[in-house]
Amino acid sequence: xSIKRNARDALNPNVKTxxxxxxxxxxxxxxxxxxxxxxxxxxxxxxxxGTTSNLFFVREGHILTPSQDCGILSGxxxxxxxxxxxxxxxxxxxxxWPGEELYEADEIFLTGTIKKVMPVSHLDGRPVGSGKPGPVxxxxxxxxxxxxxxxx
Numbered sequence: 001x002s003i004k005r006n007a008r009d010a011l012n013p014n015v016k017t018x019x020x021x022x023x024x025x026x027x028x029x030x031x032x033x034x035x036x037x038x039x040x041x042x043x044x045x046x047x048x049x050g051t052t053s054n055l056f057f058v059r060e061g062h063i064l065t066p067s068q069d070c071g072i073l074s075g076x077x078x079x080x081x082x083x084x085x086x087x088x089x090x091x092x093x094x095x096x097w098p099g100e101e102l103y104e105a106d107e108i109f110l111t112g113t114i115k116k117v118m119p120v121s122h123l124d125g126r127p128v129g130s131g132k133p134g135p136v137x138x139x140x141x142x143x144x145x146x147x148x149x150x151x152x
Contacts (some may be wrong), residue, residue: 002113007130014088016097039102046070053110053118054078058136064101067094077111077144084143090136107134109141116148117141 040048049055049072056065057085063085068074085092100110106129108120117140119133131142 005006039099041099042071045098046071047099047101048127050110050112053112053115056081056109056111057105058107058109058134059101059105061091061106063092063136064097065092065094067096068094076114077113077116081111081117082148083138084140084147088139088143105129107137109133109137114139117144 005057037050037053039050042048046134047055047066048070049066054072054075054077055082056063058064065078065082066072082092082094103126105123108123108128110118110120112118117137119137121127121131121133123129
């Protein structure tokens with residue numbers, strides 16, 4: 001992807017603004033390549049997020065998600081999924097990973113108010129894991145759905 005996430009020191013991601021130009025350009029580029037969405041990196045090549053969602057990936061049963069230091073807007077759904085993961089015995093780690101790390105992922109999912117917990121089945125035209133939602137993603141989808149139903 002040629003479009004990068006805005007740098008934290010240029011535009012604080014924790015301040016919700018109407019400036020989503022980089023995200024829109026990244027989504028347009030992804031669509032031209034036949035993808036539904038883009039996963040963005042920052043200026044240092046670290047994974048950040050999707051164009052309108054937070055990113056999680058699973059490797060060897062461990063859930064990994066970019067830290068706020070990478071320049072992400074930490075959404076409410078992201079925070080809820082992190083909490084659900086901890087409460088249900090998953091090992092979850094926030095950190096910095098180069099974009100290439102996603103090619104080693106067993107599962108990838110995105111989170112957001114509209115997307116909820118949404119599995120990613122293909123990355124750059126290649127299947128992620130079996131090409132179907134994995135067990136960690138499926139469990140978190142169920143747990144999140146149950147949590148939302150209880151709150152309604």
